[in-house]
Amino acid sequence: MARVRAARVLAWVAMIAAGLGLARLADAVGKRELARTERELAQELDAVRKSRQELEDERNRLKMDEDLLAHRIAVMSKKDPYLVIVRSGRRLQLGMNDKVVLETGFRLRGPIDRVEAFEAMPRSTIEVLGVTTETDWFRPDWLYRLEGVEPPADSAGRVVANAFGAGEVFLGVGIVIHGKPREEVPPVAIDHVYLELAPRALRSILEAVKPGSLVFIQ
Secondary structure, eight states: OHHHHHHHHHHHHHHHHHHHHHHHHHHHHHHHHHHHHHHHHHHHHHHHHHHHHHHHHHHHHHHHHHHHHHHHHHHHTSSOOEEEEETTTTEEEEEETTEEEEEEEOEEESOHHHHHHHHHSOSEEEEOOEEESOOOEEOOHHHHHHTTOOOOSSGGGTEETTTTSSOEEEEETTEEEEOOOOTTSOGGGOOSEEEEOOHHHHHHHHHHOOTTOEEEEO
């Protein structure tokens, strides 16, 4: 009789242990499902946030384009000349009222990092800061030393006359419009990004714009 009772007790213990094992297994499976669901929800949330940010960026871009368009329309109602830099096609336009009176191509030159920054900048409106018809350039001491030559004491010995063509238009933010640099001006010595124009187009731009003239960068 005692053996029968012992067997029954062992059976009950086995059933309880099996039940606990099944409960633990179900709990582990449930936790894995919860973790998977949590990961999926987190991924969906990240996708929604990214989509929302993209929509906000697009809205801001459209708002900026709208503001620039309104600004340009207002400028077109005046008689002051203005410039339009079309970066995608490397084109420079001289506008008057609502007409383009001159369009010419340009070469974008300068230090690589500044050229990349110019290409990456958003569409914007800036002003001509200055116009000059003198482009004399003085070779710096470091350039002579780089060439292994002693720098001349007299500044007249350093000057390169008309180094950048008939004149320069300074647009601010490190951007200049001028002609092709002379061979005496090595690329390593040029610290600005510039739009290189042909001589005739450069003269037309120099005659038309003045400090304060608007420049639309597209």
